[in-house]
Amino acid sequence: MARTLINVPPKAKRGQVVEIKTLISHVMETGYRRNEIGVAIPRDIINLFVCTYNGTEIFRADLHQAIAANPFITFFTTATESGTLEFKWTDDNGQVETASAKITVE
Amino acid sequence: MTDKSYPHPTRRAVLVGAGALGVAPFLMVRRAEATPETMKAAIHRVIGESPVKKGRVTLDIPPLVENGNTIAMSVAVDSPMTEKDHVKAIHVFNEKNPQPDIISVHLGPRAGKATFSTRIRLADSQSVVAIAEMSDGSLWSDTVEVIVTIAACLEYN
Numbered sequence: 074m075a076r077t078l079i080n081v082p083p084k085a086k087r088g089q090v091v092e093i094k095t096l097i098s099h100v101m102e103t104g105y106r107r108n109e110i111g112v113a114i115p116r117d118i119i120n121l122f123v124c125t126y127n128g129t130e131i132f133r134a135d136l137h138q139a140i141a142a143n144p145f146i147t148f149f150t151t152a153t154e155s156g157t158l159e160f161k162w163t164d165d166n167g168q169v170e171t172a173s174a175k176i177t178v179e
Numbered sequence: 180m181t182d183k184s185y186p187h188p189t190r191r192a193v194l195v196g197a198g199a200l201g202v203a204p205f206l207m208v209r210r211a212e213a214t215p216e217t218m219k220a221a222i223h224r225v226i227g228e229s230p231v232k233k234g235r236v237t238l239d240i241p242p243l244v245e246n247g248n249t250i251a252m253s254v255a256v257d258s259p260m261t262e263k264d265h266v267k268a269i270h271v272f273n274e275k276n277p278q279p280d281i282i283s284v285h286l287g288p289r290a291g292k293a294t295f296s297t298r299i300r301l302a303d304s305q306s307v308v309a310i311a312e313m314s315d316g317s318l319w320s321d322t323v324e325v326i327v328t329i330a331a332c333l334e335y336n
Contacts, residue, residue, distance in 0.1 A: 090291035103300075105277050131289045134297075137280040139273060141249040141298040141331075148284070151291035 075099050079160060081174035085152035093124065093132075094147045097162050097170060103138040119144055121163040127156035152178045218272050221279035222310065225270050229318055231310055236321040238271070238309040244301065247331035252281075253296030256311040256319070266293035268312040275305040276331075300331035 080094040097119065104116025116138070124132040132148050144162075160172045222231075235257045244250050256266045265288045271281040284295050293311070301307070304326045311319045 103277070126289070129289070131287070132295075133285040134295075135280075135283040137282065138278050139276050139281040139300050141300050144297065146295065146297045147253075148286070148295040149290050149292040151289055153289070 075162075075170050077160070077162075077170060077172040079158075079172050079174045081158055081176055083175070084177045084179065087152060087154075087178050089152045090149050091152050091176070092147060092149055093158065094145075095122070095124075095160055095172075096143060096145045098143050099162075099164065101136075101138070101140055101142045101144065105138070117165050119162045119164045121161075122146060123161045124148070124150075125159045125161075126150060127154065128159075152176060154178055215274050218274050218279040218308070221272055222270075222308070225280075225283065226310060226312065226318055229316070231318040231320045233320055235319040236269075236309050236311045238307065238321040238323050239296075240299075240307060240323050240325050242323070242325060244325055244327045246329050247301045247303075247327040248329075249298045250301055250325070250327075251296065252299050252307070253294065254309045254311075254321075256293035258293045258311075258313065260288055260291055260293055262288050263314070265314045266290075266311050267314055269293070269295065270310045270312070271299075272308045272310070273301060273305055274307075275303040276301060281307070301325060301327050302330050303327060 076098045078096040082091050085091050099119050102114055102117040106114050108114055118136060118138055120136055122134045122136060123130060131150050134146060136144060155178045158174045158176060162170045237255045239253045240250060254269050256269060258266045266286060268283060268285045270283045272279050273281055281299055282297060306322050306324045308320055308322045
């Protein structure tokens with residue numbers, strides 16, 4: 074569906090609060106625009122973003138049309154254990170894009 | 180002084196006429212957009228009847244924006260983010276976009292820090308409201324007035 078870009082620090086100390094940055098390329102079509110012959114362009118936005126840390130959900134966002142194209146979301150989490158962060162974006166057409174990043178906690 | 184055959188407009192008639200003229204254009208040009216009332220309805224739908232207090236939330240948006248299509252926005256909530264006392268969700272609303280909702284994020288004690296940022300669209304100069312839902316059920320908010328010079332949603336392809 075789309076290209077993604079994830080930034081998670083590869084290493085962290087136990088208990089450290091780390092910043093996670095995510096970006097996905099998506100038009101985020103609002104459904105309010107018309108094309109050059111006046112036909113409404115159907116709505117197509119990413120409406121859900123979920124991040125899990127070793128299977129536990131740590132962040133979830135419900136997105137609406139007011140989110141700019143190519144949604145960029147940053148948030149924080151506490152580095153508890155080494156493992157994988159999984160990212161999942163779902164759009165109006167039910168298409169799902171995933172990405173993951175590893176983190177080593179010492 | 181006045182000619183009886185010519186009905187002179189009374190002060191009341193003039194005021195009523197002027198009022199009608201003044202109101203009519205607003206009724207005609209009203210577009211499909213969220214209004215402060217629809218924003219209130221959206222807030223009510225999401226958080227219910229509970230009272231919302233001002234404070235603890237910092238909504239960071241530049242007060243003057245050139246391009247309404249991408250506006251950096253971040254929300255920070257003052258919370259220790261422990262199991263007992265943390266932010267459950269942060270909701271952001273607007274007044275004048277076609278839809279009043281912007282984003283709802285759900286987090287928990289594992290976030291460590293109740294802060295997130297994203298990029299939003301604004302169709303007009305308006306106020307944006309962020310509401311944080313705490314684990315004890317209390318609600319806190321912050322409002323920012325944003326002036327937008329080039330609005331989003333206006334371009335046709």
